[in-house]
Amino acid sequence: MKITVSAKADSLYPIVSSASICAKVARDHAVSDWQFPEQGLVSKNEFGSGYPSDPVTKQWLASNTDPVFGFPSMVRFSWSTAANILSSDALQVKWEDDDGDSTSSAKITQFFTSKSTARDQVVNEHRYFRERYLSSVTCL
Numbered sequence: 001m002k003i004t005v006s007a008k009a010d011s012l013y014p015i016v017s018s019a020s021i022c023a024k025v026a027r028d029h030a031v032s033d034w035q036f037p038e039q040g041l042v043s044k045n046e047f048g049s050g051y052p053s054d055p056v057t058k059q060w061l062a063s064n065t066d067p068v069f070g071f072p073s074m075v076r077f078s079w080s081t082a083a084n085i086l087s088s089d090a091l092q093v094k095w096e097d098d099d100g101d102s103t104s105s106a107k108i109t110q111f112f113t114s115k116s117t118a119r120d121q122v123v124n125e126h127r128y129f130r131e132r133y134l135s136s137v138t139c140l
Contacts, residue, residue, distance in 0.1 A: 027050075047061075052079070052080070061082060070090060
């Protein structure tokens, strides 16, 4: 099997264009029937296309921003449009590790290692975990 990775693949390869259209149609269908678990928090289901340049989407995000909890579950907080709204309209949070503790912390993936790997690794845990006597769980 030959795999090609390319920027702008949807404009260069017809099969990628077709897959992109299918994905967008499936997404639009799923979003049109979306049931928000945050009942009462969402002003309306008219959220536009979901693309950053869509003014309807931007307006929906702005009107459905909770200053403490952010957005309804449907919104990706990592999306730059959402992150910008949170930066300007939501309360700022100071996390304990923002205080300049520069010790190297374990990556999140190290908490999900196999039993033998975890036993052989010495992890320099973050101060938060050391102070609370927390350790990773390697087997349930």
